[in-house]
Amino acid sequence: MAVEFEVNEREVWDGNYAASQAMRQADVDVMAAYPITPSTPIVENYGAYVANGYVDGEFVMVESEHAAMSACIGASAAGGRVATATSSQGFALMVETLYQASGMRLPIVLNVVNRALASPLNVRGDHADMYLGRDSGWIQFGAFNAQEAYDLALCAFKVAENHAVRLPVMIHQDGFITSHTAQNVYPLSNEDAIKFVGEIVPVDDMLDFSRPVTYGAQTEEDWHFEHKAKQHKALMDSMSIIDDVFAEFKKVSGREYKRVESYDMEDAEVCVIGLGTTVESARVAAKEMRKEGVKAGVVAIRCFRPFPYEEVREALRNCKSIAVTDRSSPGGAMGAFYNEVAAAMMTSQSRPLVTNYIYGLGGRDISIENLKTIFREQKANADAGYITTDIQQFTNLRGPKLGFCKTERN
């Protein structure tokens, strides 16, 4: 029996520590991990909890992130509650096995502390690794601060292990900005946390020798398509279960989460839609813009996969000009997030103006002033009735202004 680890009602934790506490409280059976900056403390702390008897789980040391996720796959198929953490290149090395995990419908929880992908080498945060996972068949939650990294980690187990879902879940937090920034965190008591997450009820666990099963079978053209279609449908259908889990979490914590969050959007004419910590900075900027008489609001994606097209459309319904912020190098296209929001709005009645801002790569700062400039440009667009700038622009980049693509106008 594990030794009780004392948590206070109010703690000052960084995102990594908060996530590791959620792993401890969720009573993870197996964590297989290969540490990488900036997510290292999550698995390091969990290892210490195991060594000090605060959890009954197993910590498996492996030789790479590929092996870490492979071990997680094995442990999850065996029927355990399984979690790990990674970032950046480690995430990239995991990619093959991410697809294996989701294809086998294994409810693994992965804490991703977002970090730029080399080259050039950089330990700081952007969303390149998060985007790399977006077609992998995992559910992806986004935390905007340390509290949310903790809360969403608890929710992740409950969603993943739900028998109607049976899909792996990632919780993303911004490298350093969340992972290494200490803020007030209000954790659940150990008792409430485990009561909320509940016990894992395995499905087709390989350790059930009376009922042998195969994982990761070969299908070729006969059945591959049907499997993938079913997996996609499971992802799309998980939305309502995610909503249920968030509702249940609100009951125990008082904190409310939605797959799409809206701030100051009731009468907003212009808005920034974003991911990660920038959402919160944008809220500060929107409040300041309102003092300048601009009806500004912020929309945020809590659940990046499955992508909430309908909720995004609903949230942006009355907006005239929208800035979609991508914190990942777009690699010869509009930002991926831009494309998704633009696709959602293309099928709306209002067809608002949608612009793309690339920002914050490799941890480059985004200040309240930077965000206010973005809001001001949206206001100019809304007043003019067309996009007055390049459709894609780079924010807070050194050197000459960089932008691409103009609106087609008669």
Next chain:
Amino acid sequence: MTEIRWHSRAGQGAVSGAKGLGDVVATTGKEVQAFALYGSAKRGAALRAYNRISDEQIFDHAKFMRPDYVLVIDPALAMTDDITMNDKETTKYIITSHLSKDEVIESIPALQDKKERVYVVDCVQISLDTIKRSMPNSPMLGAFCKISGMFELDYFLENMKRVLAKFPQKIIDANMEAITRAYNEVK
């Protein structure tokens, strides 16, 4: 919102200092943020740590800050780092140095028009006397306590004891002495 910027070298404890301060401030019911900016972490490399303190939840995640307090815990960095960067007309400076206040101001051109907002305390010597090694973060907290008037000394000491609870009693006592001395000695 109160914003604080620490100038330090890796190993002098600015990150722990900022987190410790955050911990104590949180006990008063305020919301806090503590973070640091450093490159590849090498002992002795210059770094900056930051605190934000507010009555409401802190949403600003930018590194950019116009500090209300600048805490310099390395004497040489006071001369070589840009300690007045992005400051305000009200920014207060607490600088650790063995030099007198006049000597410090005289040797830093950027402080010439801010003399009345500069405070000096020898955190390095205080920590050598009490903690028995150069660990200027704890005494700086004492000096900050005094200059900001944010807490009574006793209240701060009580809460710091809790933050340091995992350390042996001897170390806790030495830190309490360091904080108290800097509180009384900062000019």
